[in-house]
Amino acid sequence: MANAKKSTGGRSISRARKSKPGLTMFLKANFKTLATKGVRGVKLKTPGAAKKSVGLLIKRYGEAFEKSNRAGRVHSFLVNVDPDGCAVATPIEQSGTAARGVAQTRTADTRNAGLEAALAAARERGRVRAAEILSGEDMLSADELANLLHTTRVTINAKRQNGQLVGLDGAKRGFRFPVWQLDRDGKPYPELPGLRERLGGPWAVFRFLVQPHDELDGLTGREALELGRGEAVLAAAESVGRGDFR
Template identity: 65%
Template sequence: MPNIASKVLTSSPKRMKVLLQGYGDAIAKSRTAGRRVSFRVDVDPDGKAVVTPFEEAVAAPEPRVEEAVAPDPQLQAALAAARERGRLRAAEILGGDDMLSADAFANMLGTSRVTVNTKRQSGQILGLDGAKRGFRFPVWQLDAEGKPYAELAVLHERLGGPWAVYRFLVQPHGELDGLTGREALERGKVKAALEAAESVGRDFR
């Protein structure tokens, strides 16, 4: 049967033209519409083929535009107040006696300001950004030998940023039996501190 069908089609170029035209039109319409289309071929006893035009593509619905919702004045005021409290709290923290400038911190480490900033950028040193005061460096991030805790880079990686590392180091944690991250490092509980940081980091991902 396949051979007979092939011979019938090839014996009449006109039939082939009709079929190929219908097929080509369907391909073009499908690409334009981005979906499947179909066409029908009717054949009479004499072998005459009639191609019924393919279905019209249904126009894609217009994307619904959400109506603009006016911001809630009370919510906006609450957010602004929260941002202001955060700004004041950050300024208070950065103005503490335990916060050193880059130059003072570099002198304490016996190195240069450039080196301090390079290590801050790589997370090896904790530096907190203050809009007016510039970066400030907690003096308590140094171990008993006067060097920044080696775990600071890992804490930056797991917690995502300097202020997150600061909060971890100054706040008590249940996973550390109520110790702060800093106290855990001071007592040599390095593994427990890093595991707690991993847990805290997961909660905020």
């Protein structure tokens, strides 16, 4: 079979080729012509019943192009074609499922943005609160605590690392040490390593020591240590570490 190819209107025309029974179409227009003139700017050669459907598809394309150009965004339509070549074209905007999908996506994006903003605000409040705690008068630097205990900075850092001292990382200010973790004899409470083991990091130990607990009759961990209730303090920390809430 001979193939033909020619050009009209500055646009190449596709070759006519027939392989299986179905739809064969000659387009003598470029896409801009479709948008402006619709079907009138196109010559069609189709099997009888399909000709109307092809015209409809080209018309829908022109409408989609015009709306997309006017709105400055993508405009889509859905095409369903049966074996006889008959087609139905439906703008996506008229599809309830698609509309709901877009709405759900926008809602999810809004929720995610709100969550991120809330988390960012919480982190900022945490940083501000930590800075307030670390700048308190009861917080000592490693050098200050070393002088108080008549030891060296190296020893203080070693005790911090093994949990014998509570040292809070202050980033710009370095590690800070609550002075009240020392007992009446000026020594670190012996329960501190046990608290570190049960609760984890130094900030968790710090929070436990400054917060009241039902297991300690409403006392804070620090107050209970000052009263000599070390075993009760460790038991309460064990409960907190397991996540026992009442």
